[in-house]
Amino acid sequence: MNKLGTSVENLRKKYREIFEKSVEEIQTRIDDIKPEDLTGDIFDYYESDSKGRQWQEHTVDMLENDISKEVYRKFQEILAYRKTFKCSGCATCCNLACSEFSPEELKQKAESGDNFARQFLSVFVPYSSKEEARKIYPQYIEMLDESKEDDVYFYHCPKLTADKRCSDYENRPQICRDFPDNPLSILPETCGFKQWKDEVEPVTLMLHAMVEIIEYYIDKIKLNLK
Numbered sequence: 001m002n003k004l005g006t007s008v009e010n011l012r013k014k015y016r017e018i019f020e021k022s023v024e025e026i027q028t029r030i031d032d033i034k035p036e037d038l039t040g041d042i043f044d045y046y047e048s049d050s051k052g053r054q055w056q057e058h059t060v061d062m063l064e065n066d067i068s069k070e071v072y073r074k075f076q077e078i079l080a081y082r083k084t085f086k087c088s089g090c091a092t093c094c095n096l097a098c099s100e101f102s103p104e105e106l107k108q109k110a111e112s113g114d115n116f117a118r119q120f121l122s123v124f125v126p127y128s129s130k131e132e133a134r135k136i137y138p139q140y141i142e143m144l145d146e147s148k149e150d151d152v153y154f155y156h157c158p159k160l161t162a163d164k165r166c167s168d169y170e171n172r173p174q175i176c177r178d179f180p181d182n183p184l185s186i187l188p189e190t191c192g193f194k195q196w197k198d199e200v201e202p203v204t205l206m207l208h209a210m211v212e213i214i215e216y217y218i219d220k221i222k223l224n225l226k
Contacts, residue, residue: 005138008143008186015077015205022209026067026217030059042217045224056221063214071210078183078207079202088192091164093179097124097155124155140186145178 030042035051043057046052099106101117103126109117127133133154134141144152159167166172180193183204187194 011184011201011205014202015209018202018205019209019212022206022212023213026063026210026213029062029067030217033058033062043224045221053225056225058220060221060225063218067210068214069125071214073201073205074207078204079181081200082181082193082196085193085196088190090188090190091138091160091162091190092188094157094160094164094166096140097226098132099153099155102153116175119175120155122173123157123159123176125158127154127156130154131159137188 034042034055038051038055040046040052042056046053048055087094097120099120101109103121106117106121110121130141133156136156157166161167166176180187180191180197183197183200191197222223
């Protein structure tokens with residue numbers, strides 16, 4: 001496994017560890033508001049107007065409002081911190097954009113009103129083959145091959161000049177202006193946002209875990225509130 005593949009595997013391992021810790025933290029907050037004389041689990045069925053039902057309702061409110069707002073606020077802080085970094089002009093993001101969707105699927109999504117798909121297609125065109133994309137970022141393609149990821153489609157921007165500059169910079173769409181907007185994106189060492197990604201990655205993993213756990217708890221609790 002190449003260095004990039006090892007980094008991705010380490011990221012997955014780190015996420016599993018953070019996820020387990022986040023489950024414990026959320027469960028502790030749920031237990032803290034549990035009535036002292038109540039027996040049973042948060043996912044049990046309780047009669048209407050019972051202490052158990054009230055506990056579940058308070059828990060859902062805490063998850064949907066208090067904790068979710070904390071997560072959102074932290075995400076905004078991470079994105080705000082991104083603004084202190086600048087593009088280095090390596091042009092990797094212009095030369096190799098990846099999507100789980102084929103050009104045909106993106107076109108369908110764009111026609112259905114998907115703004116991201118519409119912007120993406122306004123910028124990027126597909127490579128003729130994976131081998132053509134491999135010339136740009138061989139380590140990344142090798143990592144995908146080794147991990148046997150689902151089909152990934154590779155694109156590039158035809159507006160990039162020979163000296164790695166955008167020939168239509170002033171009119172570039174929002175997805176170009178915002179990239180990278182996800183600290184978990186795979187970024188090369190040459191990217192000006194790589195330091196930002198490395199610094200905020202642990203917190204971002206925790207926040208992603210929190211969102212996943214919150215959704216699970218809310219969905220399962222609400223099954224008993226119907």
